[in-house]
Amino acid sequence: MTNATEPERLQQLLAQCALGNQTAFAQLYESVSGKLNGIAYRILHSVDSANEVLQEAFVQIWHKAGEYRSDKAEPMTWMASIVRYRAYDRIRFEQRRIEGAQVQAELDNFESIADSSHDQPLMCEFGQQLEDCLATLDSSQQGSILMAYYYGFSREEISEHFKTPVNTVKSWLRRGIVRLQQCLEK
Amino acid sequence: MSGKINQQDFARYFSSEVVDHLASNYVMGTLTTRVRNRVDALRNGFECRHINERILFWENRLSPLDEKTPELAPKAQTWQNIQAQLNMTPQVASGSVQETSKKFDWSSLFLYRWATAFSLMLVVIVGVAVMQKPETVGNLSYVAVLADENQKPQVVAATYGDTQTLMLDILELPEVEEGESFELWVTSKTDRQTRSLGEIPIGQSSFNRQLTDAEWRLIKDSDSLLISIEEIGGSAMGEPTGEIVSSGLCIRLSAWQQQDQA
Numbered sequence: 001m002t003n004a005t006e007p008e009r010l011q012q013l014l015a016q017c018a019l020g021n022q023t024a025f026a027q028l029y030e031s032v033s034g035k036l037n038g039i040a041y042r043i044l045h046s047v048d049s050a051n052e053v054l055q056e057a058f059v060q061i062w063h064k065a066g067e068y069r070s071d072k073a074e075p076m077t078w079m080a081s082i083v084r085y086r087a088y089d090r091i092r093f094e095q096r097r098i099e100g101a102q103v104q105a106e107l108d109n110f111e112s113i114a115d116s117s118h119d120q121p122l123m124c125e126f127g128q129q130l131e132d133c134l135a136t137l138d139s140s141q142q143g144s145i146l147m148a149y150y151y152g153f154s155r156e157e158i159s160e161h162f163k164t165p166v167n168t169v170k171s172w173l174r175r176g177i178v179r180l181q182q183c184l185e186k
Numbered sequence: 187m188s189g190k191i192n193q194q195d196f197a198r199y200f201s202s203e204v205v206d207h208l209a210s211n212y213v214m215g216t217l218t219t220r221v222r223n224r225v226d227a228l229r230n231g232f233e234c235r236h237i238n239e240r241i242l243f244w245e246n247r248l249s250p251l252d253e254k255t256p257e258l259a260p261k262a263q264t265w266q267n268i269q270a271q272l273n274m275t276p277q278v279a280s281g282s283v284q285e286t287s288k289k290f291d292w293s294s295l296f297l298y299r300w301a302t303a304f305s306l307m308l309v310v311i312v313g314v315a316v317m318q319k320p321e322t323v324g325n326l327s328y329v330a331v332l333a334d335e336n337q338k339p340q341v342v343a344a345t346y347g348d349t350q351t352l353m354l355d356i357l358e359l360p361e362v363e364e365g366e367s368f369e370l371w372v373t374s375k376t377d378r379q380t381r382s383l384g385e386i387p388i389g390q391s392s393f394n395r396q397l398t399d400a401e402w403r404l405i406k407d408s409d410s411l412l413i414s415i416e417e418i419g420g421s422a423m424g425e426p427t428g429e430i431v432s433s434g435l436c437i438r439l440s441a442w443q444q445q446d447q448a
Binding site for chain 2: 022025026029033034035037038039041042047050051054055058059062072073074076077078080081084085088092127130131145146148149150152154155173174177178181184
């Protein structure tokens with residue numbers, strides 16, 4: 001195991017979890033909980049809520065480890081998706097979106113998410129392509145996609161922010177996704 | 187149940203346009219609960235594996251955005267809650283994890299792991315820098331190696347808890363224009379806000395100053411430090427406005443020292 005790459009190591013840990021190996025589960029938690037908690041916090045903006053989502057997600061990871069397919073997704077992608085969906089559920093359930101400066105800070109920041117010029121290069125092979133493709137979208141399309149995925153904004157919240165009808169936001173998302181897909185599949 | 191689908195609706199889910207719309211919005215979290223439940227019911231069924239494939243496509247393609255998200259150490263209690271919820275045997279499941287969390291919090295554990303990965307850099311750079319400090323300064327509490335975008339170390343920042351002193355060893359920083367200076371910032375791990383720790387004098391190889399109580403609290407809650415180029419006098423906005431030239435994670439060392447001394 002010492003020569004395994006990080007994804008391979010995580011795959012092995014997930015496989016062990018599927019067999020009920022609790023030590024492997026602890027190692028998995030040690031390896032990825034900081035990153036997954038960061039993703040939950042990014043959406044929820046509450047340390048307590050992020051930790052609760054992390055807890056729910058790890059319980060799910062333990063129960064569903066046997067369903068992970070290494071030929072379909074990287075281990076982190078699979079686990080991060082579990083966390084994101086739970087965080088989206090939580091923020092919808094709580095119907096909580098912190099108003100004012102924090103939202104503005106998020107919105108000020110979303111352009112920099114797509115623009116990696118001041119950030120470390122993305123790790124995954126799709127990273128550069130995603131950045132390039134996001135850069136080809138209109139700012140409203142790019143902004144609404146990032147606000148939704150990255151910060152968990154609902155379509156209604158995006159519409160409120162841009163002071164535009166929800167149907168317009170749906171249109172931005174739909175057209176943005178179509179263009180993104182065409183670009184990503186080139 | 188809202189996730190159930192009748193035969194008429196079912197045919198729609200073989201249109202590639204509908205499938206891609208549903209899959210992409212599913213991954214972005216923008217479907218209503220009712221539609222999302224419906225997609226959940228579909229994606230797990232044999233007939234609609236194509237929907238699952240498209241969901242996986244979007245998860246994989248958008249996942250690089252998650253790579254950029256900074257880590258946030260979870261509370262020690264979270265792991266204990268997970269173990270309790272799963273009725274796990276603490277001795278087996280926790281292993282080194284629980285033993286470690288008794289000594290210091292999770293953030294330290296992860297910073298420790300980070301530090302392990304960069305141990306060579308820390309030993310060579312931090313070790314030498316720390317050893318050269320006068321003993322009267324106090325116990326080293328936090329240290330950060332600030333590096334440029336190519337991970338080349340530029341500044342070693344160390345704080346000493348006993349005297350609340352900040353010490354900077356400036357290895358290499360870029361040239362600045364006349365009228366510009368460097369400003370040091372700390373990013374909170376609690377609220378992710380970046381706050382100033384003041385300017386760094388130009389042309390000095392080392393620098394130290396006393397931190398106020400408020401600044402010391404910022405250090406104790408620090409996730410990382412960074413340096414930006416600002417106009418002389420510092421950023422007027424209370425946040426970095428110029429180019430970020432250097433950054434690095436803040437590592438808490440006091441727990442290890444106490445452990446060593448015990």
